[in-house]
Amino acid sequence: MRKPTGPFTLSRRSLVAAAAVAPLASPGVLRGQTAGEVIVRTPGGVYDDVMRRHVYDPFTKETGIRVQPVAATVARLLAMFRANNVELDLIDTGDGPLVTLERMGALAPIAYDQWHWTRPDDIVREVRHEYRCANFIYATVLAYNRESFPNGTHPKSWAEFWDGAKFPGPRMLADMASGQPNLEFALIADGVSKDQLYPLDIDRAFRSLSRVKPHIRKFWDTGALSAQMLSDKEVVLGSVWNGRVQTIIDRGAPLGIEWNQHMIQTQALAVFKGARNGANAQKLIDFMLRPESQAGYARELIYGPTNVKAFDLLPADQLARMPGSPNSRESGFFNNVPWWEDNRDRVNRAWSRWILG
Amino acid sequence: MQAGSAAVVLETVTKRYGADTVVDAVSVSIAQGEFFTLLGPSGSGKTTTLNMLAGFAEPDGGRVLLAGRDVTRAAPRERGLGMVFQNYAIFPHLDTFENVAFPLRVKKAPKREVETRVADALAMVKLTGFERRYARQLSGGQQQRVALARAIVAHPSVVLMDEPLGALDKNLRYHMQVEIKEIQRRLGMTVVYVTHDQEEALTMSDRIAIMNGGRIVQMGPPRDVYEAPENAFVGRFLGEANLIPARRDGLAVASEGGALLESAHGSLGAEGGFLFVRPEKVAVAPEAGTAPGGPNRIAGRVRFAGFLGNVLRYEVDTDQAGSLIADLVNGPGAVLHAAGDTVVLSWSREDCRLLPG
Amino acid sequence: MPLSRLGALLLLAPSILLLVFVFLGPIGWFLVGSFAELGSLAEIWEETRAVVGSRAVALAIANTNWIALQVTFFVLLIGYPLAYALNRARGLAFSLIIIAIVLPYFTSVIVRTYAWMVILGRNGIINQMLLGLGIVSEPLELMYNRLGVVIGMTYVLLPYMVLTLYAAMKAVDPRLLQAAEGMGASRLGVFLRVFLPLTMHGVIAGSLIVFILAIGFFVTPALMGGPSDIMIAMLIEREIELTQNWPVAAMMTVVLLVVTLVLYAIYARFTGGRTGFAR
Structure with a gap:
């Protein structure tokens, strides 16, 4: 997981390990079936189970095309492309890496004109691009421990999150290694308005981060770690992906979400240029984005759909807490993916200087 | 002591x-x-x-x-x-x-x-x-x-x-x-x-x-x-030894084969025992006919004549006492016998010893 | 004997080929490909100086060495008595110690580290116990700081030390120890004058193995360390995964590789001449 890594990205470590040990599932195994197959890079884990139920299995039933999910880091995807040895067809990952691949010329255009399960115009305009199309929306939110901050006494903005005197307790924010540190929140805490964030003032953001650093117990680098830190009460405040924290709230953890000033991010789909099963990949995108599929997995993953028709299929109470919903757009802001793709290198160096300094 | x-x-x-x-x-x-x-x-x-x-x-x-x-x-x-x-x-x-x-x-x-x-x-x-x-x-x-x-x-x-x-x-x-x-x-x-x-x-x-x-x-x-070993084990363990199985024959002692034996030292056990004599105490005479009769005189045929440098070793098969060994110093005027020669072995009653079985 | 040498070479051929294909080849491809992106040698040199000379990388390298040194020290401190116990243990006790040492290797790093969180966390077992007994009034910070990194890495690297030392101890002729005792040495004297010197090459070899492995760590420090516990391998990983800045990653890798190879050369010297004690 790297760039605006999806919230469901497997731990980088296990992916690297898996990639080092096992070659990608050999396509030859499945070949020979008339309808063929499609090999998808996914974040793995529970995500695959949900997708299998709501997308892959129904898709296979409908078309006869087998879906083969595999794990691969972004670095591995890049290596495949550079080595001219593209072993998979469809990439399901954070928006950021896809921008990088797009700029390298590694992606094929999305065949919107061929779609027949989904109407392209139903997909939210902001997330529908020539080479990539978002399949769900998630958010980085402010989470707090309800035992430490009962009855609405929790910080209700990033400025308050930054105020260690008024809101004591250990905190966490995202590490550079998670893909992007929370520079936006740092700027908001420093008084920048959420619609004037980009281009980010990196120096100012780090100055702001320095003020909260004494209260930071850990910068998290994986979604799993962030959820663990919250549920173990290692921290009582933190930035976290909404799906991660919602899952543990649903299991009874005494945690709450402050939706004010959350950052809206997207997970997206793209097809490798020259992929063996490119046509099948295009079909799977079409199928995955239809309202029924999106409503199904959005409900389970607690991330927002990108197909406006899917909103109609969701109950009101669930809709209220979904990123990308009208409420969400009101209180949050969109992550600027291209800015991050342009500046990640600079931020990375600034981060190293800052964290070690 | x-x-x-x-x-x-x-x-x-x-x-x-x-x-x-x-x-x-x-x-x-x-x-x-x-x-x-x-x-x-x-x-x-x-x-x-x-x-x-x-x-x-x-x-x-x-x-x-x-x-x-x-x-x-x-x-x-x-x-x-x-x-x-x-x-x-x-x-x-x-x-x-x-x-x-x-x-x-x-x-x-x-x-x-x-x-x-x-x-x-x-x-x-x-x-x-x-x-x-x-x-x-x-x-x-x-x-x-x-x-x-x-x-x-x-x-x-x-x-x-x-x-x-x-x-x-x-x-x-x-x-x-x-x-x-x-x-x-x-x-x-x-x-x-x-x-x-x-x-x-x-x-x-x-x-x-x-x-x-x-x-x-x-x-x-x-x-x-x-x-002066006190038993057959010591006699045998401390170098080469002839141990002729012996029994009491009236007042005299005889080998199992009937040769008359006599010793100034030791005594047999109730069940008989051995007459012990070191090879270097055994004299070897060339011809049976010329040797006078008496105790501790046994005729036999040289089975093996070994040249050990300073010592000449004879292994002699006897009818009356089985295989016996005699060592002669390879000194001035030493007489050499060859395998197959008929010889008479003899030793003094002072140089041998009766051991219990 | 040329024949047996040829035979040995043939026997080794598969391993050598495997190494070349899965290890040397990819590394070479990675380095050449990465540096090729930079162009001329002058540019490569310039970039190398800029990266390796940067304050962040220098600090990370210093951190890395210091952490690795601390970890090596604690691994040795714990590993030596453990190897000694293993060397003396027989039967069931031996199996139990071996299992205790090796078993963690059957679980993933992630699982092991989460287990540490349960033990060392702010609300972990140790803190709950200390708080419950009234020994401390505030939870101790046992992880998400340097202490956490050292604890985690010490645990992960312990088996390398224990098994290396065990081999060295097993090779000590017990008759020498008995001889020393017979010549008037006390228990401590036997240990200090005979056993320790005779296992010293194991201590050095084990320490070098642990140190070499430690300087390449990134998972444990990332999971158990605090904000500034950054090791060089973590920077490399970020350059690969996050910014895809492969030339920079390649240069840092070369730096790490050189350090490792130098240490390996020392290691080889200490293990190559098995009989070569004090020379």
Whole structure:
């Protein structure tokens, strides 16, 4: 997981390990079936189970095309492309890496004109691009421990999150290694308005981060770690992906979400240029984005759909807490993916200087 | 030997391993300055006896006294013994000087004393100039000398040696025997020596205890145990021996084959026994016809004539006493016989001995 | 004997080929490909100086060495007695110690680290116990700081030390120890004058293995360390995964590789000449 890594990205470590040990599932195994197959890079884990139920299995039933999910880091995807040895067809990952691949010329255009399960115009305009199309929306939110901050006494903005005197307790924010540190929140805490964030003032953001650093117990680098830190009460405040924290709230953890000033991010789909099963990949995108599929997995993953028709299929109470919903757009802001793709290198160096300094 | 003057006393010392009694009520008293050897085949209990003396094994019964002091339960280091180990046990990480200095170093002897004593000890074993060599740079004989120097460097009153020459070739072994003996005499050390080599035991010892099955079966000066064994085992173990099965025939003694035997020493058991005579005590006469009749005269045919250099060995098949061996010194005027020659073997009644069966 | 040498070479051929294909080849491809992106040698040199000379990388390298040194020290401190116990243990006790040492290797790093969180966390077992007994009034910070990194890495690397030391201890002739005792040495004297020197090459080899492995760590420090516990491998990983800045990653890798190879050369010297003690 790297760039605006999806919230469901497997731990980088296990992916690297898996990639080092096992070659990608050999396509030859499945070949020979008339309808063929499609090999998808996914974040793995529970995500695959949900997708299998709501997308892959129904898709296979409908078309006869087998879906083969595999794990691969972004670095591995890049290596495949550079080595001219593209072993998979469809990439399901954070928006950021896809921008990088797009700029390298590694992606094929999305065949919107061929779609027949989904109407392209139903997909939210902001997330529908020539080479990539978002399949769900998630958010980085402010989470707090309800035992430490009962009855609405929790910080209700990033400025308050930054105020260690008024809101004591250990905190966490995202590490550079998670893909992007929370520079936006740092700027908001420093008084920048959420619609004037980009281009980010990196120096100012780090100055702001320095003020909260004494209260930071850990910068998290994986979604799993962030959820663990919250549920173990290692921290009582933190930035976290909404799906991660919602899952543990649903299991009874005494945690709450402050939706004010959350950052809206997207997970997206793209097809490798020259992929063996490119046509099948295009079909799977079409199928995955239809309202029924999106409503199904959005409900389970607690991330927002990108197909406006899917909103109609969701109950009101669930809709209220979904990123990308009208409420969400009101209180949050969109992550600027291209800015991050342009500046990640600079931020990375600034981060190293800052964290070690 | 009086207990008061004894350097080493073992009193009915017993050692059991499980159901096996490896040392069975061994009692010896060794005088100051005596060279005492425990001789026996492997498994006879001699090394275990030595280990109990050294403190490496604790007796299950009996007492160990050193110069009158009960050390039965004392740790090895409290016994103040010098030791030469099987395979030398030279420390590979220390050079010759430090190896020899070891017993002084652990006693925290002053530097000057260490230097002079080590120099003396090395001079005594003729290793002056080898101080900075490591074991791997020394020959087997030199390593043996290091071990010897180390054993005597602290001037212990008693030195234990466990098969110290076992790894050396025959020539070297003889030289070392002489040297050890000389050093022992010069320093007036008490030596308790363990070996399975009877020649070595005979050459070096003041007294030999022959062990078998965990017991001392005979003890005495070399000449006594050699020439006057008290049983067939000792007779056989200490070099070549003719043991002619014998029984009482009225007042006389006869071999199983009917030859008349006569001895000035020993007696048969109730069930009969053996007539014991060393090969070198047996005379070989050329012709049967010319030899006068009488006891201890047996005719036979040379089966094998061996030339051992200084000795001529004949193996003679006899009708009356089976196969017998006779050794003749290859001296002036020695008569040679060939295989197939008919000869008469004879020995004096003083030179043989009757043993119980 | 040329024949046996040829035979040995043939026997080794599969391993050598495997190494070349799965290890040397990819590394070479990675380095050449990465540096090729930079162009001329002068540019490569310039970039190398800029990266390796940067304050962040210098600090990370300093951190890395210091952490690795601390970890090596604690691994040795714990590993030596453990190896000693293993060397003396027989039967069931031996199996139990071996299992205790090796078993964690059957679980993933992630699982092991989460287990540490349960034990060392602010509300973890140790803190709950200390708080419950009234020994401390505030939870101790046992992880998400340098202490956490050292604890985690010490645990992960312990088996390398224990098994290396065990091999060295097993090779010590017990008769030498008995001889030392017979010549008047106390228990401590036997240990200090004979056993320790005779296992010293194991101590050095084990320490080097642990140190070499430690300087390449990134998972444990990332999971158990605090904000500034950054090791060089974590920077490399970020350059690969996050910014895809492969030339920079390649240069840092070369730096790490050089350090490792130098240490390996020392290691080889200490293990190559088995009999070569004090020279």
